[in-house]
Amino acid sequence: MNPSLALATLAAAALLSGPVAQAQAVPDAAFVREVNAFVDGWHDDAAHTRPAYFDKIAPQGVYIGTDKTEIWTRDQFKAWARPFWERGKAWSFTAQKRNVYHSPDRSYVWFDEQLTTQMGTCQASGVLRNTGKGFLVEHYQLSLAVPNALNAGFAKAIAKYEAKPATKK
Template sequence: MKILFLLVALLTSAFSYGNQEVARVLDDFHRAAARADMQTYLGLMTKDAVFLGTDAGERWDKQAFSEFVEPYFSQGKGWLYRPQERHITQSGKNMAFFDELLSNESYGVCRGSGVLVKTAAGWKIAQYNLSIPLPNAIAKQVVKQIKALPQAKG
């Protein structure tokens, strides 16, 4: 029984430490964006990372996302998303899923979600999905407005 308890404690501790590492990467990602630090920001992503923005047409591979952020960051213009709540779930030793509520001065409450993978260089973001949670009470009204836009997808 003591051995079983010890094994459970060790596994829990390992996952907890992994979650701390993942949280640190996400915090560093947000800090780098706020500082317009392109090298650190993109360096926290895998080579084949995908960033999904709030617009239906915003699906960027890392190269396209780099081209999107460069004009802003090169002028020292970043963006600040402050984590308010975060949930991390590890799947094995080398993959973690997360979702986080963020606050942003322009967009209010946002949600980030995605996947990190553990590489030889540490945890890296493989996918980041930024969305704006929509209250159910106004969902139909907002969907109607989106459909009325000429460039709307779907």
């Protein structure tokens, strides 16, 4: 057998035996409803600045926002968001669609979603851990959904912005 083909076959076998391949081919509908209710409730907690929003993020959980500087642990994210909570108005995300996948034992869930937000349509992905008493957000990443036809213009605008000297605050 060709060495490259053998290596590719071994890599494919490793991928097919990993956790993604072991996800339910057809996720359990009742469990998916439970996941959707949790994520929708989490988004609603933010829209209404309920403290439960942060309680639903694992202590070591990570939230990645739309700006390249926005990579936070739960407590860093909570500190950043404090002004929003203090004025009683944060962000409002509503799922347009969501795909949910889970490990066979339902201990981990991963999902992707398209959202209606104050920034327009966004996309996000997340990982939840099932504690047996509920879910915790282990990882969430939010991004702007930029049409491909606009990418070149956005890339130029970002490069121009980043080339400016930093202003003192």
